[in-house]
Amino acid sequence: MAYLELKNVNKTYGQGKGSTQVLSDINLEIEEGEFVAIVGFTGSGKTTLVNLINGLLEPSSGEVLFKGKPVRGTSHERGVIFQNYSLLPWLSVGQNVYMAVKEAFPKENKQLLHERVKEYVDMVGLTPAYNKRPKELSGGMRQRVAVARALAMNPEMIIMDEPLGALDALTRGNLQDEILNIWSKNKRTALLITNDVDEGIYMADRIIPLKPGPNATLGPEFRIDIERPRDKTELNDNPNFKKTRNAIIEYLMDIGDQRKAISQKEYSLPDISPKGFVA
Numbered sequence: 001m002a003y004l005e006l007k008n009v010n011k012t013y014g015q016g017k018g019s020t021q022v023l024s025d026i027n028l029e030i031e032e033g034e035f036v037a038i039v040g041f042t043g044s045g046k047t048t049l050v051n052l053i054n055g056l057l058e059p060s061s062g063e064v065l066f067k068g069k070p071v072r073g074t075s076h077e078r079g080v081i082f083q084n085y086s087l088l089p090w091l092s093v094g095q096n097v098y099m100a101v102k103e104a105f106p107k108e109n110k111q112l113l114h115e116r117v118k119e120y121v122d123m124v125g126l127t128p129a130y131n132k133r134p135k136e137l138s139g140g141m142r143q144r145v146a147v148a149r150a151l152a153m154n155p156e157m158i159i160m161d162e163p164l165g166a167l168d169a170l171t172r173g174n175l176q177d178e179i180l181n182i183w184s185k186n187k188r189t190a191l192l193i194t195n196d197v198d199e200g201i202y203m204a205d206r207i208i209p210l211k212p213g214p215n216a217t218l219g220p221e222f223r224i225d226i227e228r229p230r231d232k233t234e235l236n237d238n239p240n241f242k243k244t245r246n247a248i249i250e251y252l253m254d255i256g257d258q259r260k261a262i263s264q265k266e267y268s269l270p271d272i273s274p275k276g277f278v279a
């Protein structure tokens with residue numbers, strides 16, 4: 001039995017004539033302890049897929065199973081780091097993380113919870129901003145709070161919806177390493193949604209492209225045959241990295257071209273010119 005399984009999942013928004021089928025026939029199996037990345041174009045249905053796995057949405061048909069049971073609503077077992085960090089604006093950084101940790105460990109001693117909050121706020125480099133409110137933070141800092149909040153809840157499965165997109169390269173690299181650390185040290189299962197192929201190859205065991213929609217569906221998987229821990233600086237010279245990167249990019253460009261060909265309509269302009277105009 002797979003740890004997470006999506007069986008023939010379809011998702012349509014709306015009804016009747018105005019409805020759009022966003023995801024079509026999604027089949028996915030993730031084993032316990034695996035790190036899987038899904039790469040896709042903007043608007044292809046990545047967030048819809050995350051919300052189905054998280055339990056915020058229900059499939060129009062098909063099944064989403066977590067540890068063999070249908071997903072019904074959200075659960076602390078699956079922690080999501082969203083693209084839009086959705087912090088509570090009236091709470092400080094520490095309080096935002098504390099709220100989540102308190103919910104995840106309701107019976108835990110207060111002192112231990114505060115220590116846990118401090119540890120994760122420190123991990124994302126925000127100790128100096130511990131008492132600041134979200135409005136006093138930059139977008140990247142808010143995103144780091146969201147990362148700390150999700151990881152501090154110690155979820156069994158970490159689901160990430162383009163969590164590092166708004167960050168500068170250095171912070172992004174540090175957080176990728178922290179997420180990998182937590183994933184490997186605590187033997188977690190992870191699903192990363194990204195539009196960055198290099199990030200996917202650096203972090204994941206498998207990359208699966210999401211073909212653009214409407215009717216977006218998963219493409220063939222690419223296994224990342226590079227030993228861990230991976231070294232970012234050496235990756236560029238690794239023949240396996242180059243081969244895998246080229247294969248994925250070629251695949252994405254191919255489906256991108258097909259998408260353009262489908263959406264390209266020809267318009268002919270009327271053959272007119274102002275009165276008396278001579279070319």
Ligand SMILES: Nc1ncnc2c1ncn2[C@@H]1O[C@H](COP(=O)(O)OP(=O)(O)OP(=O)(O)O)[C@@H](O)[C@H]1O
Binds near residue numbers: 020022045047048049
């Ligand atoms: N609640 C909704 N009602 C109707 N259509 C929706 C709804 N949510 C998303 N869509 C449509 O579904 C499609 C996929 O959206 P989704 O947000 O899942 O894509 P995405 O790949 O995450 O996009 P991005 O990379 O831009 O965040 C889009 O065409 C979007 O307009």
